[in-house]
Amino acid sequence: MSAATGSGTATTGMHRRFVLARRPDGLPQVDDFRLESVPLPTLPAGGLLVRNRFVSVDPGTRGRLGDRETYAQPLALGEVIQAATVGTVEASEHPKFKAGDWVAAAFGWQEWAASDGRGIRVVPDNGLSPSTAIGVLGIPGLTAYFGMLDIGAPQPGETVLVTSAAGAVGSAAGQIAMIRGARVVGVAGGPAKCAWLTGTLGFAGAIDHRAVSDMTAAVAAACPEGVDVLFDNVGNAMIDSVLPLMKRGGRIVVCGQMADYNRPAEQAPGLRNTRAFIGQRLTMRGLVAFDHVRQYPQAWADLTGWIRAGRLKYREDVVEGFEHLPQAFIGLFTGDNFGRRLVHLR
Amino acid sequence: MSAATGSGTATTGMHRRFVLARRPDGLPQVDDFRLESVPLPTLPAGGLLVRNRFVSVDPGTRGRLGDRETYAQPLALGEVIQAATVGTVEASEHPKFKAGDWVAAAFGWQEWAASDGRGIRVVPDNGLSPSTAIGVLGIPGLTAYFGMLDIGAPQPGETVLVTSAAGAVGSAAGQIAMIRGARVVGVAGGPAKCAWLTGTLGFAGAIDHRAVSDMTAAVAAACPEGVDVLFDNVGNAMIDSVLPLMKRGGRIVVCGQMADYNRPAEQAPGLRNTRAFIGQRLTMRGLVAFDHVRQYPQAWADLTGWIRAGRLKYREDVVEGFEHLPQAFIGLFTGDNFGRRLVHLR
Structure with a gap:
């Protein structure tokens, strides 16, 4: 896959994403999700382009696949499945992000994403896997x-x-x-x-x-x-x-x-x-x-301290391969996962 | 009915009480309660003797008639039905109470009661009916x-x-x-x-x-x-x-x-x-x-103030006659009452 090549320039090549194909009836099925191949996004002026490396699967996402409002609006049919992501900045015109940074965001079930920088944070270099930014520190x-x-x-x-x-x-x-x-x-x-x-x-x-x-x-x-x-x-x-x-x-x-x-x-x-x-x-x-976003810094400090002190252990259950996202998600409901389940994009 | 006649002296005559005859199955029935006539209590040394004038009926009492613990122990079979009461002190050797005082207590469904004074308070002369001590101020x-x-x-x-x-x-x-x-x-x-x-x-x-x-x-x-x-x-x-x-x-x-x-x-x-x-x-x-007993004085002050200011109105639904206690209680569950239901002992 080619990297992005600068502001305003059309990127070449394609990337993959999963969208909501139909609303699940009961336990979600693989066919509720549709794999699409779409052109790579372009770098927005003043923004950044991110390649996702870890994508989360969360039981709470189930509530957004139906047509009733829960704590978030339901997804529309055809919309990319929302999820927390950790990725690397591949190109940036944004002053807060530079190429090579690890960033945590909510880009959903897709391989690449363009952004104006809102809702994204740089993953601090804390000696832990960047994936923890959407796990024990997410x-x-x-x-x-x-x-x-x-x-x-x-x-x-x-x-x-x-x-x-x-x-x-x-x-x-x-x-x-x-x-x-x-x-x-x-x-x-x-x-x-x-x-x-x-x-x-x-x-x-x-x-x-x-x-x-x-x-x-x-x-x-x-x-x-x-x-x-x-x-x-x-x-x-x-x-x-x-x-x-x-x-x-x-x-x-x-x-x-x-x-x-x-x-x-x-x-x-x-x-x-x-x-x-x-x-x-x-x-x-x-x-x-x-609801507690103002208290996140204190929480991160406490959680990181406890991890370093060996008092807070965590376990990640990493599924390899973007194409396995639907099955990784569905497996949550039968307890397949053992620890924080993430999909790693090879 | 004769009044009590002093410490240690056997009182003469009888008084009535309702005890739990059997545990209700569903909606309580009149036959779940047994009316008993028993000798008047004697004035305990250092204690007081009270004639009940108002006896409460409360939906929450239902929970104590079964055999499971709720927020209080279940009543035993044969025990007097518990309830809040307001009455007059008929005889007292207790320094805090004198004959003629109105007192609020929890003597239950009986006409008279003897007490050592614990759990009893004098109803203040606040210009309201003493019955309010087990109603809007109870x-x-x-x-x-x-x-x-x-x-x-x-x-x-x-x-x-x-x-x-x-x-x-x-x-x-x-x-x-x-x-x-x-x-x-x-x-x-x-x-x-x-x-x-x-x-x-x-x-x-x-x-x-x-x-x-x-x-x-x-x-x-x-x-x-x-x-x-x-x-x-x-x-x-x-x-x-x-x-x-x-x-x-x-x-x-x-x-x-x-x-x-x-x-x-x-x-x-x-x-x-x-x-x-x-x-x-x-x-x-x-x-x-x-659970809030320490804050009762503040609550009483606020409630009394609001009543006096005409901002807190209350309605009492007084049933006349001790013998009607069971039916007055049962009627709570069909919404017979309109306001605080009390039974007045004639």
Whole structure:
């Protein structure tokens, strides 16, 4: 693939992108996405041209593939699938970016992108893989940080239950709770993920949801004193099964609703054990990391410090090859991934 | 009925009480309560003897008649039904109470009570009926106060929706939100209650839930800009119907779950529209006024001031005759009452 060749000049060659071909019905299918080959973008006057190197796949994207507004507008049919990206600046007329810089952006599922520079930041040279800028130091890590600290607010000795605990958000959320002195139990799918939680990360316990028929009983066994903070990435059924075990003054962080994204609300399991809200004075709150953008610098400083100190470990699940983006995304909903899933563009 | 005749002396005569005869299955029945005639209590050394004059009936009591813990221990079979009471001191050896004082307590469904003085307070002579000590200045008013101000926290111009809005808690909650400058809409049962809300209390709107088949549509019509605060006394079905209309950063006060008290959680309608928690960054929190006991004096001062200024109106629904307590209680669940329901002991 040829590089861009300067302002106003038409670039030569083509690049690939995935667009929304049809709105998924239930679990997304490969055919919901269409691979297109389009001319390389040109360098805009005063802007920059970026070659994407890592593209994220995120469960939350599912909400934008339907036709209802969630926390962002739905994608239009034919639009490039939106996603966080990390890439290299290939050409720039922008004073803040120079060729060779690594930049984090949200260019979506495409190989190249042109930009006027807004919404893009240079990835600092912090000794970590640039991919971390859209992983543990990107929206997943920031979501864990604000969700756990602002809403969960675990106190030393409290019990924190994290679901999808081996995922990008959950693993960071659990470790942040441990840093705050809490006893942390994770829910994950399969023995390998559970072993990683208790072994590598040092969680006090792990529950393999694939091996459990009664989640309430399993959580009760792993959290004999009850649950002070539930940091949930799964959805209604999970929250409902933990509600009876929440302790007085407990907090429920509604971070993700993976299990409910693929069906309309009227088909979702309902929260029924809501009597606990009054009985135990519970608080349940949803969050979106974007709301905390002014606090990102502090969060990055804390997260980077914890990583350097060995207190915050992360795992990336890198799929090789742009063409595998749809399958990499779909696999999130069956728990194929083990850690932050990214697609690496060869 | 004879009055008490001094410390250590056996009182003569009998008094009546209602005890839990069996645990209700669904809507409570009259036969779930047993009327007993028992000897009058004796004046304990250093204590006091009270004749109850007003006894409360509260939907929340339903939770204590079952065998599961809610925010209080379940009542034992044969135990006196617990309730707030206002009565007159008939004899006292306690330095803080003298004969003739009006006292607020929680003596339950009985005509007389003996006490060591703990948990009892003298009703101040504030020019209001002593019954207000267990109404607008009792747990209902305090629940409205803390629920609306601490959790709902309405801002000027925000839209607040209150359910069971003609009830003791709801009517106070709505008016407190109006005092804070919010636009308040109430949900109540029947045209008389709705007319009272918009006429006497000055609510911006009222929805008669008996005349509405689609609550979401009715709330959308009455709250065209959406709902910033939902102060709910009804339960899951109501909350679920309002969730799609909640505005960014909205708050849901889980104050009562009247519609769900009479059935086990697994039969309750579920909250399904929970996607709004992330999409709109909602907070849902349950409350119990008892948790705020240190702030009661400030609350009483504010509530009394608002009543005197004509900004907080209240309505009492007084049923005459001790023997009608069970029916007065059961009627709460079909919306028989119009305002704070109390039973007056003749």
